[in-house]
Amino acid sequence: MGAIDVRDLARAAAAGDQHGWDGLVERFGELVWSTTRAYGLSPGEGADAAQTTWLRLAEQLGHLKDQHERIGVWLAATARRESLRLLGAARGVAAATPRPATEPPPGPPGAGEQGREALLWRVVRELPEHCRRLLRVLLTVPPPSHDEVSAALDLPVAGIAAARDACLQDFRHRMSDFSIRADADDS
Amino acid sequence: MSRDIDKTPDLHGPQDEELLQELRAAARRFDPPPDAVLEAARASLTWRTIDAELAALEFDSVVDLAAGAVRSGEGPRLLTFAAPGLSIEVEVSPSGPRRQLVGQLVPAQPARIDVRHAGGVTTVQADQLGRFDADAISAGPVSLRCHLGDTPSSLPVVTEWIPL
Numbered sequence: 433m434g435a436i437d438v439r440d441l442a443r444a445a446a447a448g449d450q451h452g453w454d455g456l457v458e459r460f461g462e463l464v465w466s467t468t469r470a471y472g473l474s475p476g477e478g479a480d481a482a483q484t485t486w487l488r489l490a491e492q493l494g495h496l497k498d499q500h501e502r503i504g505v506w507l508a509a510t511a512r513r514e515s516l517r518l519l520g521a522a523r524g525v526a527a528a529t530p531r532p533a534t535e536p537p538p539g540p541p542g543a544g545e546q547g548r549e550a551l552l553w554r555v556v557r558e559l560p561e562h563c564r565r566l567l568r569v570l571l572t573v574p575p576p577s578h579d580e581v582s583a584a585l586d587l588p589v590a591g592i593a594a595a596r597d598a599c600l601q602d603f604r605h606r607m608s609d610f611s612i613r614a615d616a617d618d619s
Numbered sequence: 620m621s622r623d624i625d626k627t628p629d630l631h632g633p634q635d636e637e638l639l640q641e642l643r644a645a646a647r648r649f650d651p652p653p654d655a656v657l658e659a660a661r662a663s664l665t666w667r668t669i670d671a672e673l674a675a676l677e678f679d680s681v682v683d684l685a686a687g688a689v690r691s692g693e694g695p696r697l698l699t700f701a702a703p704g705l706s707i708e709v710e711v712s713p714s715g716p717r718r719q720l721v722g723q724l725v726p727a728q729p730a731r732i733d734v735r736h737a738g739g740v741t742t743v744q745a746d747q748l749g750r751f752d753a754d755a756i757s758a759g760p761v762s763l764r765c766h767l768g769d770t771p772s773s774l775p776v777v778t779e780w781i782p783l
Contacts, residue, residue, distance in 0.1 A: 448667075575639075
């Protein structure tokens with residue numbers, strides 16, 4: 433979906449068209465979610481931050497006419513702000529009711545493609561925080577633009593490619609260590 | 620220890636983009652946005668208010684907005700929203716899974732206030748002194764829509780969404 437399509441969706445949504453709005457959710461729903469998860473929010477907190485982000489867009493879309501092309505950047509920046517707000521509020525407010533956790537069920541262990549994906553995901557989660565955060569946002573479908581990544585993580589655009597390369601290199605090292613350990617266990 | 624990844628069967632030859640594609644598939648499998656989150660996102664459009672003045676959050680006792688830092692503090696949470704010509708002060712107290720709101724319009728004036736929250740819309744009346752309160756507000760995003768009494772023909776004032 434190109435930039436033109438996003439502008440059309442945003443314009444329709446701003447005029448109150450549900451179909452256009454649903455298109456924005458389909459296009460950017462993963463980006464908003466991934467950003468909340470990149471900041472380590474629980475699924476329940478992520479749901480809250482995501483919902484506030486979309487409510488804000490609904491409220492302000494009419495005032496964002498000259499930003500329709502960059503709605504993804506606006507959503508990423510807002511998801512970041514709402515994630516930080518929730519992280520701050522969780523530390524600052526006493527006796528808040530705990531939200532029910534809805535952790536996704538653990539993937540089945542074992543062989544084949546499912547087993548490999550589970551391994552990949554496990555290694556991602558073991559990366560140092562800055563890499564885990566960066567990859568979590570990068571692993572969005574469709575892949576985010578550098579501007580969107582920059583807005584989600586408050587990183588300068590110029591450094592993103594190099595950071596990504598370094599994190600993937602780290603990832604590969606850990607995967608190969610894992611394979612070596614797994615082979616050693618088998619022997 | 621050799622770090623020649625080309626000798627490791629699992630990682631033979633993938634370029635960065637191929638690796639990212641595999642990782643994206645893993646992310647979608649193990650941590651996709653929940654259906655409920657996407658449904659709530661789609662439903663958000665119906666909450667928008669057309670033709671209203673937006674009152675932005677100016678003060679939050681939990682967060683020092685300027686520094687982006689968390690304040691230490693006790694007691695109820697205090698919020699102040701501001702629009703041209705109107706401030707709305709709200710004190711938020713937790714009550715189990717709900718929130719209790721006590722508020723003040725400045726300058727003082729009567730108003731009909733729709734408290735929009737996860738449980739629906741709770742409408743309360745601000746008295747002549749601009750005071751209002753609302754019980755049993757669901758935790759989650761909250762926004763107040765104020766229909767001011769003094770000038771009924773003016774636009775309603777809507778506070779930006781705040782998670783409570």
